[in-house]
Amino acid sequence: MKLGVSFFAYLGDRLGINPQASIPPLPDLIRQAARP
Numbered sequence: 001m002k003l004g005v006s007f008f009a010y011l012g013d014r015l016g017i018n019p020q021a022s023i024p025p026l027p028d029l030i031r032q033a034a035r036p
Contacts, residue, residue, distance in 0.1 A: 014015045 013023040
């Protein structure tokens with residue numbers, strides 16, 4: 001939630017349930033959030 005991504009949306013993207021959603025890998029999301 002801190003990164004603004006729903007857990008279920010992220011999980012669904014990783015499992016290929018929703019092929020239209022494209023959520024970046026978790027390390028990329030963390031790096032983006034850490035930038036000023």
